[in-house]
Amino acid sequence: MSQLVSIIIPTYNRAHIIGTTLDSIVAQTYQNWECVIVDDGSTDDTLEVLQAISRNDPRFKIHQRPSNLPKGASSCRNIGIDNSDGDYIIFLDSDDTLEVHCLKTRVDIFNKKPSLDFLVFPMGVYSNEHILKANLDDTVNHLNEFLSYRLPWSIMCPIWKANFIKELGGFTITYPRLNDPELMIRALLMPYVSYQVISDVPYDSVYYPSISNWPLIIDKYFQSLELLIPDVVNRLNRSNRSELKVFLRGYLKVWYYSFYFPSNKNYLFYNLTLIKLFLNHNIISRWQSLWLGFYITLYVGLGFLLSKVKSNKIFRFE
Known part of the structure; x- marks a missing residue:
């Protein structure tokens, strides 16, 4: 039986755009997935949109962040981890997308390297109506890169063994920002961590930069x-x-x-x-x-x- 992939998405006030992200998941050539979406207290129609999608496709599982947990993507991702059943885990933001071959490529390569804790794949970056591949360097010391804040990859690029990310303890929810590099630093400091950067394949996810406050x-x-x-x-x-x-x-x-x-x-x-x-x-x-x-x-x-x-x-x- 093929492995189940859990795609974990935190979201907040994305009713107008999250449909594009979820359509990219439905379009995957690899279909043994679940998508755990955690709403962070949206004040628009995001929750209603998600519940309607879930009724049509039960692979979409909708949760809400409890009020006793800090607001933010890290709390939502941890809730997603706790409520996931997959063998593998991928984190995706609610305004980004997966290419149709993403899950199949990642699972196929993971099946050939079952001893690894996670794999890292290239992403594309949307800019000026074009998508450019963000190159991955598999020759540098990635721990030193994250310690230097020269971030070699983004949160959507790895696919994790579920038991490894759970052993790691998920994300630190007390940080307002820098949660992703902090997670990667902890992962790369784990004793006997084993991973591989797969740089010689096409990008399989797309990051859409947004205007920041x-x-x-x-x-x-x-x-x-x-x-x-x-x-x-x-x-x-x-x-x-x-x-x-x-x-x-x-x-x-x-x-x-x-x-x-x-x-x-x-x-x-x-x-x-x-x-x-x-x-x-x-x-x-x-x-x-x-x-x-x-x-x-x-x-x-x-x-x-x-x-x-x-x-x-x-x-x-x-």
């Missing part, structure tokens, strides 16, 4: 770093891999490259807090922390000066 993301990224950095450092120490924590500097680099907005009212507090956090865990040196602190203070000072010049409140005698 950047002010909200800045706050969530900061809050997540405060949780992630101590957790990962402690895990590296327990695994006798503490020398790898220097790679975590990548998360600080991403902060300055992508989330460095002096207009944010918490700008100075966020930056100084993160410098202290990375210094206290010996991820950056004292010299690096002093240089960053000086740079931030200078930037704030110049910003204040320029604002006064623009408002004509400096270089005037009153």
